[in-house]
Amino acid sequence: MKIDTLTIVGVGLIGGSIGLAAKKRGVARRVLGVGRHAASLERARQLGAIDEPFMDVQAADLIVLCTPVDTIFDHALAADIASKPGTLLTDVGSTKGMVHDLELVLRRARYVGSHPLAGSEKSGVEFADANLFQDRLTVVTQTPATNVDAVEQVCAFWRALGSRVRIMGPVEHDAALAFTSHLPHVVAAALAATLWAEDRELAATGFRDTTRVASGDPSIWKGILLQNRAAILTALDQFSDRLAEFRKAIEASDASAIDELLTKAKKVRDALGASASPRRD
Amino acid sequence: MKIDTLTIVGVGLIGGSIGLAAKKRGVARRVLGVGRHAASLERARQLGAIDEPFMDVQAADLIVLCTPVDTIFDHALAADIASKPGTLLTDVGSTKGMVHDLELVLRRARYVGSHPLAGSEKSGVEFADANLFQDRLTVVTQTPATNVDAVEQVCAFWRALGSRVRIMGPVEHDAALAFTSHLPHVVAAALAATLWAEDRELAATGFRDTTRVASGDPSIWKGILLQNRAAILTALDQFSDRLAEFRKAIEASDASAIDELLTKAKKVRDALGASASPRRD
Numbered sequence: 001m002k003i004d005t006l007t008i009v010g011v012g013l014i015g016g017s018i019g020l021a022a023k024k025r026g027v028a029r030r031v032l033g034v035g036r037h038a039a040s041l042e043r044a045r046q047l048g049a050i051d052e053p054f055m056d057v058q059a060a061d062l063i064v065l066c067t068p069v070d071t072i073f074d075h076a077l078a079a080d081i082a083s084k085p086g087t088l089l090t091d092v093g094s095t096k097g098m099v100h101d102l103e104l105v106l107r108r109a110r111y112v113g114s115h116p117l118a119g120s121e122k123s124g125v126e127f128a129d130a131n132l133f134q135d136r137l138t139v140v141t142q143t144p145a146t147n148v149d150a151v152e153q154v155c156a157f158w159r160a161l162g163s164r165v166r167i168m169g170p171v172e173h174d175a176a177l178a179f180t181s182h183l184p185h186v187v188a189a190a191l192a193a194t195l196w197a198e199d200r201e202l203a204a205t206g207f208r209d210t211t212r213v214a215s216g217d218p219s220i221w222k223g224i225l226l227q228n229r230a231a232i233l234t235a236l237d238q239f240s241d242r243l244a245e246f247r248k249a250i251e252a253s254d255a256s257a258i259d260e261l262l263t264k265a266k267k268v269r270d271a272l273g274a275s276a277s278p279r280r281d
Numbered sequence: 282m283k284i285d286t287l288t289i290v291g292v293g294l295i296g297g298s299i300g301l302a303a304k305k306r307g308v309a310r311r312v313l314g315v316g317r318h319a320a321s322l323e324r325a326r327q328l329g330a331i332d333e334p335f336m337d338v339q340a341a342d343l344i345v346l347c348t349p350v351d352t353i354f355d356h357a358l359a360a361d362i363a364s365k366p367g368t369l370l371t372d373v374g375s376t377k378g379m380v381h382d383l384e385l386v387l388r389r390a391r392y393v394g395s396h397p398l399a400g401s402e403k404s405g406v407e408f409a410d411a412n413l414f415q416d417r418l419t420v421v422t423q424t425p426a427t428n429v430d431a432v433e434q435v436c437a438f439w440r441a442l443g444s445r446v447r448i449m450g451p452v453e454h455d456a457a458l459a460f461t462s463h464l465p466h467v468v469a470a471a472l473a474a475t476l477w478a479e480d481r482e483l484a485a486t487g488f489r490d491t492t493r494v495a496s497g498d499p500s501i502w503k504g505i506l507l508q509n510r511a512a513i514l515t516a517l518d519q520f521s522d523r524l525a526e527f528r529k530a531i532e533a534s535d536a537s538a539i540d541e542l543l544t545k546a547k548k549v550r551d552a553l554g555a556s557a558s559p560r561r562d
Contacts, residue, residue, distance in 0.1 A: 243517070
């Protein structure tokens with residue numbers, strides 16, 4: 001996989017990490033960064049995440065959109081206008097269902113969805129990391145309308161950055177991520193909201209880890225929760241059912257029911273193994 | 282603070298860490314370990330967490346009970362029988378309300394409650410760490426019936442192991458810990474229980490951190506949930522109210538309400554800072 005010009009739209013933690021990884025691994029000859037703020041693009045250039053900063057999308061062989069999910073559609077339309085025919089266009093958003101409607105409207109670019117399961121509650125190019133995708137999973141999404149060659153090239157791109165790749169349909173992706181990512185975010189945020197300031201000193205590692213993702217950027221997560229609304233409501237209801245089982249067992253002081261619920265949960269969690277990456281905070 | 286004989290009942294992650302810290306810092310001349318399993322006491326001896334293993338409580342100047350909370354009362358009675366008059370007796374349990382009833386029944390030992398806010402989802406002396414209490418908080422609990430000198434000595438012990446100390450009443454402790462520790466455990470376990478095996482690969486760092494504590498030992502946590510039942514039910518209800526606010530905002534696709542809830546949660550979580558200790562898993 002060797003790209004001549006890679007254009008990254010939105011050079012924050014993820015976009016910056018793509019730039020650093022692409023340059024470190026020789027995946028792209030040059031990396032252009034696009035963003036609204038000249039100062040943060042300049043910082044990205046100084047950190048080596050991009051070669052040149054631009055305020056508008058430039059022609060490229062591969063354009064990766066790394067902006068909040070609720071802006072991807074518009075950025076994709078703008079990128080399409082600036083594209084050479086056949087340009088590869090992908091994004092890194094956490095929701096995929098609505099974005100695939102792009103396939104109906106793009107005129108030059110060939111769109112494939114991507115979702116690298118990597119990141120952090122941190123944001124900004126200062127936290128970008130050339131090894132962010134190393135040994136992590138990237139979901140690549142396609143529909144019957146997606147160009148098959150484009151899917152292969154986008155998969156090859158993520159593999160070249162060190163990632164494993166799994167191909168899914170966008171609806172299937174959104175249904176699963178509602179449980180594995182969006183639900184935990186809502187739960188962590190609701191849990192954080194229960195903490196009183198005077199109890200802060202009593203919140204140890206358990207509370208801190210359970211709520212860590214609640215530090216994520218609200219402007220990114222708002223779009224995710226809105227775009228994957230139906231699947232997240234389903235996940236919330238299933239979670240509430242599980243929580244109600246615990247409440248019932250505790251209220252009844254039912255030791256064997258509590259033990260059974262805790263043991264089942266431990267089995268699921270143990271099967272996941274330790275966290276996939278070194279702690280980033 | 283210099284103890285002649287320190288006896289640790291239950292030499293697992295916490296008990297073993299107390300032994301290692303006490304020996305490393307010269308807090309005790311000798312450390313005795315008490316437990317049901319000769320093999321694990323021998324392992325504790327090999328790791329340097331204790332000097333000598335015993336199957337029954339031995340006379341000591343300070344006895345620290347590090348067994349599950351639902352066994353502490355009985356172990357305390359046994360320790361009392363083996364004690365010299367005035368022996369200091371404390372425990373490290375996560376619930377304190379019921380344990381303080383000990384003050385009514387002990388005949389020789391002077392009881393003070395302790396709860397070091399340190400630990401891990403891991404268990405066993407293999408994970409013991411001489412620096413586990415360094416710069417962490419230990420809550421020491423007292424009631425009007427508690428011996429004031431004994432409180433001072435137990436506080437001095439924890440400070441000698443590197444810990445900060447905060448004195449609280451047992452009821453106040455249990456009400457706060459229901460929110461900062463017991464609720465997160467139940468929430469993490471209920472969340473883990475929503476994960477389907479086929480989605481495991483899609484559970485990244487966010488899911489893993491949010492559910493980490495669900496790997497904790499069910500036999501320890503069952504006792505905690507039973508002993509702090511009323512306060513945990515209150516915490517669960519407050520959490521459910523916060524979660525219902527999120528559900529309502531998502532269902533209504535109310536962007537500004539979602540943004541407000543996420544921003545409030547982020548503010549609370551950011552105020553806690555990063556996790557207090559290096560990741561242990």
